[in-house]
Amino acid sequence: MTDPLKSRREQILDSASVLFSERGYHATSMRDLAGELGMQGGSLYAHISGKEELLVEIVNRASRQFDEALFPLRDMNLPPEEKLREAMRRHVQVVADNMESATVFFHEWKHLSPAAYGHVTGWRDSIDAFYRELIAQGVPAGAFRPELDAKMTAYLVLSAVNWAYTWYRPGGSLGPREVADTFADMLLRGLRAEA
Amino acid sequence: MTDPLKSRREQILDSASVLFSERGYHATSMRDLAGELGMQGGSLYAHISGKEELLVEIVNRASRQFDEALFPLRDMNLPPEEKLREAMRRHVQVVADNMESATVFFHEWKHLSPAAYGHVTGWRDSIDAFYRELIAQGVPAGAFRPELDAKMTAYLVLSAVNWAYTWYRPGGSLGPREVADTFADMLLRGLRAEA
DNA sequence: GCCCATCCCAAACGGGTGTTTGGGCGCGTG
DNA sequence: CACGCGCCCAAACACCCGTTTGGGATGGGC
Numbered sequence A, B: 001m002t003d004p005l006k007s008r009r010e011q012i013l014d015s016a017s018v019l020f021s022e023r024g025y026h027a028t029s030m031r032d033l034a035g036e037l038g039m040q041g042g043s044l045y046a047h048i049s050g051k052e053e054l055l056v057e058i059v060n061r062a063s064r065q066f067d068e069a070l071f072p073l074r075d076m077n078l079p080p081e082e083k084l085r086e087a088m089r090r091h092v093q094v095v096a097d098n099m100e101s102a103t104v105f106f107h108e109w110k111h112l113s114p115a116a117y118g119h120v121t122g123w124r125d126s127i128d129a130f131y132r133e134l135i136a137q138g139v140p141a142g143a144f145r146p147e148l149d150a151k152m153t154a155y156l157v158l159s160a161v162n163w164a165y166t167w168y169r170p171g172g173s174l175g176p177r178e179v180a181d182t183f184a185d186m187l188l189r190g191l192r193a194e195a
Numbered sequence C: 001g002c003c004c005a006t007c008c009c010a011a012a013c014g015g016g017t018g019t020t021t022g023g024g025c026g027c028g029t030g
Numbered sequence D: 001c002a003c004g005c006g007c008c009c010a011a012a013c014a015c016c017c018g019t020t021t022g023g024g025a026t027g028g029g030c
Helices: A008-023 A030-036 A041-046 A051-075 A080-097 A099-111 A114-138 A150-162 A176-189 B008-023 B030-036 B041-046 B051-075 B080-097 B099-111 B114-138 B150-162 B176-189
Strands: none
Touching: A008 A030, A008 A051, A008 A099, A008 B099, A030 A041, A051 A080, A051 A099, A051 A114, A080 A099, A080 A114, A080 A150, A080 A176, A099 A114, A114 A150, A150 A176, A150 B150, A150 B176, A176 B150, A176 B176, B008 B030, B008 B051, B008 B099, B030 B041, B051 B080, B051 B099, B051 B114, B080 B099, B080 B114, B080 B150, B080 B176, B099 B114, B114 B150, B150 B176
C-alpha cells in the first residue's frame, strides 16, 4: 500500500497531500493521517515537527515545481506566441503531475502561518509578473494585439491553466500537453469563426 | 456595525459568509461567529439548527443566484456570440456582487454532508451543460469555429469567469461588466495580432 | 554481549469543538 | 397585571484536537 523505497517522512507527506486535498487541512486530523499509514497519531512526531510543517512542505514543493518549470523560459529565445504556448504546456504539466499537491497548494495556503502565507502571496505575484512580461514583450514584437491589457490577459491565461486542478483527471482522454495546446489554440486564434 | 434592518438570522448568515470565506469553514468556530455579532456561542442556536445549516444555506443561495442569472438566457433569442458575452457578464456579476458567498461556494462545498454535496456536483454539471450547449449551438450557426471542442471550450470560459473570485476586488478600477467584456473580447477575437 | 538509535505504541495533557440546558430579562398582547 | 414568547447568557456536556511523555521492541555497530 505504501512504497517502502521512500522514507517514512516522504510517505507521510504523500498521504498528507492526498488527505489534505480530499478533505482539506483542518478537516484532516493527525490520527486520520497516521491511520492511513498504519500507525498511531503520536508516532508521527518521530518524523515531523508538527502538522503545519506538512502543509508548509507541500506548498513549498508545489511552488518550486512551478518556478522550475516556468522561469527558465524567461531566458529562452522563442517567438512570443510559442513561448506562451510552451509556458501553458509546462504549467498544466505541473498541475497534472501533482494533482494532490497542486490542489492543496491552491486550496489550503490560506491556513498557513503569516510567514509562510506571505511567501505564497509573493510567489503568486511573481507568476503574475512572469505572464505579464511574456504578454508585454509579445506586443511590440507584433505577435499579440496591441490593445491587450497585460494584467487582464495574464489573469485569463492563469485562469485557464490553474482552474485545471478542478476538473483534470489523469488517465482521461486528454494528456496535459493536449489540454494546454487546446487552450492555447483557442486563446490565440479566438473562438470566433473567420469572417 | 450590523444592519438592524435584517433579521438576526440574516445577520448570522452574512457574518458566516465573511468568516467562512476568510478563514474557511472548519477554521471558523461557532464562538468566533457569535463574537462577531456580539453574542455568546450557544445563543446562535435560537436562530439556526446547526453549523452545517449555515454552509448549506450559503451554498444553496449562491448556486441559485447563478441559476437565476444564467438559465433565462437559454430561451432568449440572441446571436450566439452575444449570448456568450451576456452569459459571461452575468456570471462575473454574480461573483462580484457576492464575493464572500461565491468564495465559500467554490471553496467549501467539499465539506458538505453527502446529500448537499451531491446537489452541488449536480449544479456544476448543469452549468457545464449550459455553456456547452451555448457553444454547440453557435457552431452550426457559423458564429464559432467548427473545430472547437464544446467541452474544452466550456472549461475555458468557466475558468475565466470562476477564477475571478480569486483576484477580483469590488471598488477596483474595473467593474464586473468591463471584466467580462475584456475576457469575452480576448476569447472571441483571440490574442494573436492580425496577420 | 552490550549499547545506542530508530521506530512505534498506549496513554495522557490541556485546550477547543459543536451543541444542550436552565434560567433570566424585557417587551407586546390578552 | 400577568402571561408568553423571543432573545440572550453562563455553564456544562461529551468529544476531538495537536502534541508530549515514557516505555517497549527491534536491529546494526563496537
